[in-house]
Amino acid sequence: MTEPIHDLARIGHAELLTPKPDESLRFFVDVLGMEAEAREGGSVYLRAWSPEALERRVAAVEATGLGQGWIDGDVGHGPAYRFTDPDGHLFELYYEAERYSPPEQLRPAWKNQPQRYVGRGVAVKRLDHVNVLAADVRANRVFAQHVLGYRLYERIELDDGSETGAWLSLSIAAHELIYVADAYGANGRLHHLAFWVDTREECLRAADLFVDNDVYIEAAPSKHAVAAGFFVYAYEPGGNRVEVTTGGYFVYDPDFEPVVWTEHERARGQFWGVKTIESFHTYGTPDVSPGR
Amino acid sequence: MTEPIHDLARIGHAELLTPKPDESLRFFVDVLGMEAEAREGGSVYLRAWSPEALERRVAAVEATGLGQGWIDGDVGHGPAYRFTDPDGHLFELYYEAERYSPPEQLRPAWKNQPQRYVGRGVAVKRLDHVNVLAADVRANRVFAQHVLGYRLYERIELDDGSETGAWLSLSIAAHELIYVADAYGANGRLHHLAFWVDTREECLRAADLFVDNDVYIEAAPSKHAVAAGFFVYAYEPGGNRVEVTTGGYFVYDPDFEPVVWTEHERARGQFWGVKTIESFHTYGTPDVSPGR
Amino acid sequence: MTEPIHDLARIGHAELLTPKPDESLRFFVDVLGMEAEAREGGSVYLRAWSPEALERRVAAVEATGLGQGWIDGDVGHGPAYRFTDPDGHLFELYYEAERYSPPEQLRPAWKNQPQRYVGRGVAVKRLDHVNVLAADVRANRVFAQHVLGYRLYERIELDDGSETGAWLSLSIAAHELIYVADAYGANGRLHHLAFWVDTREECLRAADLFVDNDVYIEAAPSKHAVAAGFFVYAYEPGGNRVEVTTGGYFVYDPDFEPVVWTEHERARGQFWGVKTIESFHTYGTPDVSPGR
Amino acid sequence: MTEPIHDLARIGHAELLTPKPDESLRFFVDVLGMEAEAREGGSVYLRAWSPEALERRVAAVEATGLGQGWIDGDVGHGPAYRFTDPDGHLFELYYEAERYSPPEQLRPAWKNQPQRYVGRGVAVKRLDHVNVLAADVRANRVFAQHVLGYRLYERIELDDGSETGAWLSLSIAAHELIYVADAYGANGRLHHLAFWVDTREECLRAADLFVDNDVYIEAAPSKHAVAAGFFVYAYEPGGNRVEVTTGGYFVYDPDFEPVVWTEHERARGQFWGVKTIESFHTYGTPDVSPGR
Numbered sequence A, B, C, D: 001m002t003e004p005i006h007d008l009a010r011i012g013h014a015e016l017l018t019p020k021p022d023e024s025l026r027f028f029v030d031v032l033g034m035e036a037e038a039r040e041g042g043s044v045y046l047r048a049w050s051p052e053a054l055e056r057r058v059a060a061v062e063a064t065g066l067g068q069g070w071i072d073g074d075v076g077h078g079p080a081y082r083f084t085d086p087d088g089h090l091f092e093l094y095y096e097a098e099r100y101s102p103p104e105q106l107r108p109a110w111k112n113q114p115q116r117y118v119g120r121g122v123a124v125k126r127l128d129h130v131n132v133l134a135a136d137v138r139a140n141r142v143f144a145q146h147v148l149g150y151r152l153y154e155r156i157e158l159d160d161g162s163e164t165g166a167w168l169s170l171s172i173a174a175h176e177l178i179y180v181a182d183a184y185g186a187n188g189r190l191h192h193l194a195f196w197v198d199t200r201e202e203c204l205r206a207a208d209l210f211v212d213n214d215v216y217i218e219a220a221p222s223k224h225a226v227a228a229g230f231f232v233y234a235y236e237p238g239g240n241r242v243e244v245t246t247g248g249y250f251v252y253d254p255d256f257e258p259v260v261w262t263e264h265e266r267a268r269g270q271f272w273g274v275k276t277i278e279s280f281h282t283y284g285t286p287d288v289s290p291g292r
Helices: A023-030 A051-064 A137-148 A200-212 B022-031 B053-064 B137-148 B200-212 C021-031 C051-064 C139-150 C202-214 D022-033 D051-064 D137-148 D200-212
Strands: A007-013 A044-048 A067-071 A079-086 A090-094 A126-134 A151-157 A163-169 A177-181 A190-196 A216-225 A229-235 A241-247 A261-262 B008-014 B044-048 B065-072 B082-083 B092-096 B126-134 B150-157 B163-169 B177-181 B189-196 B217-223 B228-235 B241-246 B259-261 C010-015 C045-048 C065-073 C080-084 C092-094 C126-134 C151-157 C163-169 C177-181 C190-196 C215-221 C227-235 C242-246 C258-263 D008-014 D044-048 D068-069 D080-084 D090-094 D126-134 D153-157 D163-169 D177-181 D190-196 D217-223 D229-235 D243-249 D259-262
Touching: A007 A051, A044 A051, A044 B177, A051 A079, A051 A090, A051 A137, A126 A241, A126 D217, A137 A163, A137 A177, A151 B259, A151 D044, A177 D177, A200 A216, A200 A229, A200 A241, A200 C202, A200 D200, B008 B126, B008 C045, B022 B082, B022 B092, B044 B053, B044 C258, B053 B065, B053 B137, B126 B137, B126 B241, B137 B150, B137 B163, B137 B177, B163 D200, B177 C163, B200 B228, B200 B241, B200 C202, C010 C126, C021 D190, C045 C051, C045 C139, C051 C065, C051 C080, C051 C092, C126 C242, C139 C151, C139 C163, C139 C177, C190 D090, C202 C227, C215 D137, C227 D217, C258 D259, D008 D126, D044 D051, D051 D068, D051 D080, D051 D137, D126 D243, D137 D153, D137 D177, D200 D217, D200 D243
Parallel strands: A044 A090, A126 A177, A151 A261, A190 A241, B044 B092, B126 B177, B150 B259, B189 B241, C045 C092, C126 C177, C151 C258, C190 C242, D044 D090, D126 D177, D153 D259, D190 D243
Antiparallel strands: A007 A044, A067 A079, A079 A090, A126 A190, A151 A163, A163 A177, A216 A229, A229 A241, B008 B044, B065 B082, B082 B092, B126 B189, B150 B163, B163 B177, B217 B228, B228 B241, C010 C045, C065 C080, C080 C092, C126 C190, C151 C163, C163 C177, C215 C227, C227 C242, D008 D044, D068 D080, D080 D090, D126 D190, D153 D163, D163 D177, D217 D229, D229 D243
16 A cells, blocks of 8 residues: 655646637636736646655656756746656646735635636636546556556546546546547647536526627536536637536545446446537547548 | 645544434434434544554654544444544544445446435535534644644634634645634534535525424525635534535645634624624534523 | 407416326326326316406307317316317316315425425426427417417427427416427327426436436436526436426516527527437327337 | 406516616616616606506506606607506506617527626626515505506515515516515605526625625525515615515416415514514615614
């Protein structure tokens, strides 16, 4: 029995590449209801629990040969160690971070709230999870578990033994990092970013807002079988898939046994029997589909 | 900068003392919708992440002089180390636990669900947190932080410097263990046990069920200012206060600064301005009020 | 400008034919959460506002030649006038009705509630609407409007001028009686009965209960474009389609202009873009499909 | 058995007097999420079902001696007959009305929706009911029933025989016009205007918006015993009480027996046992309290 690794706390933030930065910004601010702070890039940022924990994870990454070295701090955080997962997605590890302090007009009435509730658009609360595509799900899942310290809660294994999906977390939340098989065998692509709301009613309201803002809804509000989260999926103007999500379950048991789904079991569709739309299994960004 | 302690995973279960065991059982089964497994009582059970983590916590407890020694396993778990917090509440630390496997008639349609959803009564999902009264909140809060490894998220400090409430957690959930000042300066008493539902609508439905099952509602559904949880409070037939709760917030930041409420700030009442009913500040079990 | 007819108040109840009466009864009692009172039949019962209003409607029906004459009272209501709509569905008009008084164990805590809230199963509140199939939708819709006094709120007209759906109501509710084209040109068949719950959360919960009670879900919870109701559709053990519904809109305007949907507009799917499952357009009871 | 009157369809709109027109306008547009069209006055507008129905009601009002005569059309409606109820509140009866057609930027994606869902603020859907204070509730209630054709669904009668509240409706909705006893015996005052949202979650969200917009919440979200509506009450900047509401029940029975509450029964508080705040029983606008 090895002791679990508790070195990383969370995905601090994630960056999105978009060919239409202005339209994408308007979507995130006006439709999703977020505040704009700064823009850039293409990485997933992982925050360590302590400087010692950061050092331990950097050493573990370096031992895999996937490390790229330290970079100076950036907007909102201090020095970061850059590396890629086996599939080539860019990650950065850091510990030092600036505390966010809301500007005067966003100061909340109750000080334990992160900011004033303005109720604009969907009013998402935070980044909930990142779902990336990988040519080899198993290799990346094992890397996330053993090198980064993620816990595995669910995965899909086909009859031929290949792994097509893995749901990983640093906390009791059912998923924070997901690897799903890339239908084109491509590398480094994104499936979606998911943003949290507190209630299913807010997911339904998000769908109403998408309809009246001409946002393409790929999958209407419903409930996943895997991880049991409630969802609505849409494409932001830059083409990236975005989820508004809530629900799911919490894993409090130290020896929780990961759920392994068979090909047969996954053929049942989603929680309430809805068949998943085909594009959900094939589309990712950047788009590499033949028709493109 | 000390590294955080990550040795305890969760409150595995909690026991309740009741002068009316049959009526209380009926309440938990028929009204709250739980399944009966075994009964006994009066401890809070804390599960460690690993045998090594268990040993470290036992050593830390022993060093305080509050340890009582090991006891054999009990229903559902292996050997446990018994101790009290400074206020005298009984706790047990353990690692080994049996996995719960639902009986045939409770087998769920989806295997990542703990059991079939029968929808009976409130249909609470799990124990969410334990709120205990203490004559000296600060001493017990410091013990929970430094000896057990709890993180402190919120607390109340009066103008005279005394601490009257502390909200602690082992996870990202806003509270799992709460200490509140005992109005009578008594020791070892319970404020309430809180059970989780996924939606605020289920809290409202719980209140409807309480009304039509003659269960006394002490505080109708509303939202707390401290920790921002949504609640409804009732008394089970044995007199213990029970909460049905959801919402609250998640703490992902390693260096989250605990929120400290002043006496003035707490005079504003609850989140939407409701004044807290007096008994909420004074009543606990066993009841030691003068009128009793 | 003709004065509107205000003679009929509501669908008092509706009867369902099932080849599996015991299994169907268990479904309505245990899964939908209704109370059993009496069983029989196959009619839709329409209650008049007054004896004079009843006489006026009976005269109007007789003038169409579709009347069948008076029958004695039945469980819960007095003398009724029996007739069919042009498609052959059996209807009865009546005024006198017994008041339902809940038995002792179902007496509610608040006397303005129809009965105690026991929270069993889906806990539907009342019959909301009846959707029947018709070979000629337009003829039946006109009959409902001009002979019975229904108001028309929405309808679908294909490019070839044929009418394939009509949503009618006696009240401000968006629909109480719906006619939809029978895919097989058959007569007298049922599309579905719809039962009301107060919240969308209860529709989502109904779907969870269906999943864990092996009830076939034909269409998972989502929102209709036509009439904008929130729904989940399932088949009861006797094969009849049953809807659990809420939402929709209210029509307060006396001169509300019926919404007419074109073939092109209906090709957009449901409110959030979900394509309707094929069986929804073809299946009805009794089943007359070729494969049967 | 008299035939029921079905001449009036609805409260078309209601006017509000405010000493702070600009602040009040900002509240209704930015916080409640309404669109501004035109402003004026102080009446309740009742729309008839047909010109003949209008004539019948005008004749009935004239016979009481409370009529004031016809006025020309106004914004959105044609000629109206002005009168007061016995307590002196100004009413107008009309039939002709302009259809509202949303401007281009508010055109909805689905044409059966009144306008685009922008999701600004509380996003109330429509005026739900008007609650006015009266020195003599019974006299005004009888006037509303017999002269205007309202149906009575609930009322409160004290032990001394006086009537202190009456809930009336023109439709199946549990209340559209409410009379409540004026604590100061004054005339012509307003208790509150209530605006409809479709879900209880939207009432809870309204409370969050009020908190962060410095709007005074008089009564936090909860459920009424009388009429069983879900509510949150706030004061708009001009001092008028405003409710955001949903729920309640529907009355489909022609011979529904009005619920009569006794003094003893009303002492139980609201549906979940909350005691009503004192100001709810005394405050109205214009304010006539001694301290003013």
